[in-house]
Amino acid sequence: MYVYGTFSLPVAVFVGSAVVVGLARERAAVAAAGHAMAAERDAAERGVQERRDRLTLVSSAAGRVLAELAAGQADPNDPEVQRRCVLAAARLRRLIAESDDVPDPLLHELRAAADLAERNGLPIDLVTIGTPPPLPVEIRRRLADPLTGTLADVQDWARLTVVSGPDEVVVSLVTPDREGPEATGPPPGEHDDGPVRYLYERDGNIRWAQTQWRR
Amino acid sequence: MGADPVAAVTDDRPVGVAIVDDHPVVVEGVRAWLATEPRLTVLATGDDPDAVLRAAPDADVVLLDLRLHGRMALDKLAELSAAGRRVVVYSEHTDPQTMLAALDAGAVAFLAKHEGREHCVATVLAAASDRPYVPPALAGAMVGDPRPDRPMLSDKEREALLLWFQSMSKASVARRMQISEHTVKQYVDRARIKYTRAGRPAATKAALLARAIEDGLVRPEEIGIYRSQATHDRPTP
Numbered sequence A: 001m002y003v004y005g006t007f008s009l010p011v012a013v014f015v016g017s018a019v020v021v022g023l024a025r026e027r028a029a030v031a032a033a034g035h036a037m038a039a040e041r042d043a044a045e046r047g048v049q050e051r052r053d054r055l056t057l058v059s060s061a062a063g064r065v066l067a068e069l070a071a072g073q074a075d076p077n078d079p080e081v082q083r084r085c086v087l088a089a090a091r092l093r094r095l096i097a098e099s100d101d102v103p104d105p106l107l108h109e110l111r112a113a114a115d116l117a118e119r120n121g122l123p124i125d126l127v128t129i130g131t132p133p134p135l136p137v138e139i140r141r142r143l144a145d146p147l148t149g150t151l152a153d154v155q156d157w158a159r160l161t162v163v164s165g166p167d168e169v170v171v172s173l174v175t176p177d178r179e180g181p182e183a184t185g186p187p188p189g190e191h192d193d194g195p196v197r198y199l200y201e202r203d204g205n206i207r208w209a210q211t212q213w214r215r
Numbered sequence B: 001m002g003a004d005p006v007a008a009v010t011d012d013r014p015v016g017v018a019i020v021d022d023h024p025v026v027v028e029g030v031r032a033w034l035a036t037e038p039r040l041t042v043l044a045t046g047d048d049p050d051a052v053l054r055a056a057p058d059a060d061v062v063l064l065d066l067r068l069h070g071r072m073a074l075d076k077l078a079e080l081s082a083a084g085r086r087v088v089v090y091s092e093h094t095d096p097q098t099m100l101a102a103l104d105a106g107a108v109a110f111l112a113k114h115e116g117r118e119h120c121v122a123t124v125l126a127a128a129s130d131r132p133y134v135p136p137a138l139a140g141a142m143v144g145d146p147r148p149d150r151p152m153l154s155d156k157e158r159e160a161l162l163l164w165f166q167s168m169s170k171a172s173v174a175r176r177m178q179i180s181e182h183t184v185k186q187y188v189d190r191a192r193i194k195y196t197r198a199g200r201p202a203a204t205k206a207a208l209l210a211r212a213i214e215d216g217l218v219r220p221e222e223i224g225i226y227r228s229q230a231t232h233d234r235p236t237p
Helices: A002-071 A079-098 A105-119 A137-151 B024-035 B049-055 B074-082 B096-105 B113-128 B136-143 B155-167 B170-177 B181-197 B203-214
Strands: A124-129 A158-164 A168-176 A189-193 A196-202 A206-214 B015-020 B040-046 B061-065 B086-091 B109-112
Touching: A002 A079, A079 A105, A079 A137, A105 A124, A105 A137, A105 A158, A105 A168, A124 B136, A137 A158, A137 A168, A137 A196, A137 A206, A158 B136, A158 B155, A168 B155, A206 B155, A206 B170, B015 B024, B015 B049, B015 B113, B024 B040, B024 B113, B040 B049, B040 B113, B049 B061, B049 B074, B061 B074, B061 B113, B074 B086, B074 B096, B074 B203, B086 B096, B086 B113, B086 B203, B096 B109, B096 B136, B109 B113, B109 B136, B136 B155, B136 B181, B155 B170, B155 B181, B170 B181, B181 B203
Parallel strands: A124 A158, B015 B040, B015 B061, B061 B086, B086 B109
Antiparallel strands: A158 A168, A168 A206, A189 A196, A196 A206
């Protein structure tokens, strides 16, 4: 009786706590699995959304000119059609570079644009100073797109420069100013596009496009 | 300015240049560039700085390739600069750190090899009279200088450096900043003069600074060498 009286409570507590711990572990495992699944679903959904966004950009970049070429409405010998193709190729190239996993995505994207221009026979200088801070893809697009668009029109030479500090990134494209239509991209002058400032001007000597991000 | 940048040095004799490079083809190329300018004359060339300077002890300017026989000649550069030799470094290594290190070591100017004839001639002429010349690549290195002890540049100086680096055209920079070309050059040169205060002291840096003060480009107090006489006799607390 004495033995029963002494041990019944501790044994009961021990057994009870063991059961509680076991249950808690099980619950935690279930919850963790649930969260992992939710996170995976979120990631997948976000991935799909990003892919969809990119697809929209791709179709606006290349879809129409490709469709017109396929339908025979556009003549590949037409310089305007050729220009649109070059422009579309530049956008596609940058979009492909955008999803690459590299340390300096902005420089990687600009390098991709410079590569393409060079392959099309344009002597281009790309000079970078400093390392850009990590920037969201939206900002990178606003920094690079107006300039890579302009690049598609250039023929003689181009100088693409990037100067980066922790709080500021300035990308500039300088090309000779020839007779002809305004370059592709926003019209001359200054534009504020959120945290990115765009500036374009031509002075008869050079065309100068610059995008500037400030924290 | 507008004055002839070398008037002070040449008077009637041309500027003597020594070229140190371990690639004969580069030496010949640079010699050909400099030959287009009657105010310059090449006195000696070779791949060993000491031998070249023994052959031409009176050289006003030394054009030094920073990479000689596979190694960076930064210590040689510092030695020559400390001895008062006006060294213009020219190199294919145009990463900003190398350029700033060359300035710190006392180089009068840094020229990227791809920057061509006009910049080369202008740099040597300016160096001969202890005046700054900042080619676009060097302007980029200065404006992007990330070091915590970098010289403090004014907003206008930074803007002028940045735009000059981007466009390589002072006329375009002037139009963009709505100032004269002369003022653009002043901003750029003033930024360069502030760099004479960075790194270890060298005779060439002192000469650049002295000439800049003489020309009215900077005032002594602007670059932090102003010392009030009033504090002179005050005991330190």
